[in-house]
Amino acid sequence: xxxxxxxxxxxxxxxxxxxxxxxxxxxxxxxxxxxxxxxxxxxxxxxxxxxxxxxxxxxxxxxxxxxxxxxxxxxxxxxxxxxxxxxxxxxxxxxxxxxxxxxxxxxxxxxxxxxxxxxxxxxxxxxxxxxxxxxxxxxxxxxxxxxxxxxxxxxxxxxxxxxxxxxxxxxxxxxxxxxxxxxxxxxxxxxxxxxxxxxxxxxxxxxxxxxxxxxxxxxxxxxxxxxxxxxxxxxxxxxxxxxxxxxxxxxxxxxxxxxxxxxxxxxxx
Amino acid sequence: xxxxxxxxxxxxxxxxxxxxxxxxxxxxxxxxxxxxxxxxxxxxxxxxxxxxxxxxxxxxxxxxxxxxxxxxxxxxxxxxxxxxxxxxxxxxxxxxxxxxxxxxxxxxxxxxxxxxxxxxxxxxxxxxxxxxxxxxxxxxxxxxxxxxxxxxxxxxxxxxxxxxxxxxxxxxxxxxxxxxxxxxxxxxxxxxxxxxxxxxxxxxxxxxxxx
Numbered sequence: 001x002x003x004x005x006x007x008x009x010x011x012x013x014x015x016x017x018x019x020x021x022x023x024x025x026x027x028x029x030x031x032x033x034x035x036x037x038x039x040x041x042x043x044x045x046x047x048x049x050x051x052x053x054x055x056x057x058x059x060x061x062x063x064x065x066x067x068x069x070x071x072x073x074x075x076x077x078x079x080x081x082x083x084x085x086x087x088x089x090x091x092x093x094x095x096x097x098x099x100x101x102x103x104x105x106x107x108x109x110x111x112x113x114x115x116x117x118x119x120x121x122x123x124x125x126x127x128x129x130x131x132x133x134x135x136x137x138x139x140x141x142x143x144x145x146x147x148x149x150x151x152x153x154x155x156x157x158x159x160x161x162x163x164x165x166x167x168x169x170x171x172x173x174x175x176x177x178x179x180x181x182x183x184x185x186x187x188x189x190x191x192x193x194x195x196x197x198x199x200x201x202x203x204x205x206x207x208x209x210x211x212x213x214x215x216x217x218x219x220x221x222x223x224x225x226x227x228x229x230x231x232x233x234x235x236x237x238x239x240x241x242x243x244x245x246x247x248x249x250x251x252x253x254x255x256x257x258x259x260x261x262x263x264x265x266x267x268x269x
Numbered sequence: 270x271x272x273x274x275x276x277x278x279x280x281x282x283x284x285x286x287x288x289x290x291x292x293x294x295x296x297x298x299x300x301x302x303x304x305x306x307x308x309x310x311x312x313x314x315x316x317x318x319x320x321x322x323x324x325x326x327x328x329x330x331x332x333x334x335x336x337x338x339x340x341x342x343x344x345x346x347x348x349x350x351x352x353x354x355x356x357x358x359x360x361x362x363x364x365x366x367x368x369x370x371x372x373x374x375x376x377x378x379x380x381x382x383x384x385x386x387x388x389x390x391x392x393x394x395x396x397x398x399x400x401x402x403x404x405x406x407x408x409x410x411x412x413x414x415x416x417x418x419x420x421x422x423x424x425x426x427x428x429x430x431x432x433x434x435x436x437x438x439x440x441x442x443x444x445x446x447x448x449x450x451x452x453x454x455x456x457x458x459x460x461x462x463x464x465x466x467x468x469x470x471x472x473x474x475x476x477x478x479x480x
Contacts, residue, residue, distance in 0.1 A: 158298020
């Protein structure tokens with residue numbers, strides 16, 4: 001799987017490089033647009049989706065069970081459209097959960113696996129590769145489905161408000177909050193456009209395009225990984241995988257993008 | 270980091286403190302106690318990025334509430350915050366404002382430093398091009414901050430300009446309480462020598478910024 005995905009990535013990068021070099025002669029912004037367009041032609045995330053589907057259906061763990069009976073919110077085993085309705089409140093855990101924290105619950109209850117192994121592993125280690133593949137598969141099962149995240153349960157509403165508050169919370173040696181980069185419309189870091197997360201359009205641009213395959217490093221990034229790297233660049237301490245802070249932020253972004261159509265898994269530079 | 274004495278719990282929970290001047294536009298479930306609890310259970314220190322980075326100083330507390338920050342009734346508080354930050358500025362010990370613009374360009378290009386994947390001995394960059402246009406040759410620049418192209422050419426290089434520029438780099442909040450720009454000197458991100466190099470990049474007539 002990895003050899004194939006590396007090969008496709010190299011090919012895509014080569015195509016994109018030629019396109020960019022050509023377009024850059026006239027206009028750097030046009031070059032970037034051309035590069036982004038070239039990326040849409042094929043998405044190696046498909047390979048991760050296939051690996052994720054296999055992980056979903058193959059018995060594993062101390063209980064030698066598959067994840068097929070996992071309840072992602074639409075009932076045990078229903079994967080179609082489930083991702084587009086996350087994060088949401090789950091009565092059995094009495095928590096608001098995003099896809100990744102919910103998967104940990106299922107791995108623990110159905111398969112008897114220890115979630116801590118998955119929480120503590122680095123994003124490039126095998127346990128997280130499993131998570132990223134599962135996320136690719138399950139987000140793919142919501143492709144072309146409209147986001148339906150409308151906080152109604154008191155715990156969902158609290159998560160949304162906590163996420164909003166965290167979005168504006170400044171800290172660290174650089175005084176950065178999420179809002180420093182994502183709180184104004186139409187700005188960039190270097191050449192990278194920054195979505196304005198408090199608004200519907202910007203939130204949708206972010207939420208409906210992650211998880212995504214990253215061409216520059218050949219990695220399949222989950223939303224948790226995306227948020228983790230934001231906090232790294234924010235110079236914050238590290239958010240714990242599937243912690244409430246990460247779920248709160250996801251709830252804030254997802255609810256702001258309510259109604260937009262999922263294009264997951266996405267593809268990024 | 271010694272001046273950042275306020276623990277977040279204290280900042281968020283103590284009645285009558287700076288944090289209480291604005292309870293925030295947060296709905297039910299995101300009160301101070303719930304928010305502090307979420308932070309406490311959701312982060313871990315890693316490398317140079319230790320947990321005390323979540324302990325806000327009074328500027329960060331004030332600037333974390335988007336509805337209060339630019340409200341007309343906050344004008345006096347904004348001024349106070351600017352005064353506190355201006356008072357923190359240390360001026361160049363030898364009275365020399367400008368270093369080497371070539372070094373300044375390297376510092377402006379570099380965004381390294383202070384993340385949990387950076388080593389403590391890492392020389393920090395200034396992150397300048399991430400947000401500002403500076404020299405015209407560098408087309409890969411951000412737009413969160415204003416363009417600094419022709420900075421010195423437009424303003425001249427008299428003492429008032431030198432002083433204002435130094436204060437801005439050393440502590441960006443000294444003239445704009447909730448500027449998006451980091452406080453490079455105040456937070457120990459850049460050394461005095463590095464800031465002089467950045468001054469030269471902006472103000473030296475030979476710098477490409479002013480060509």
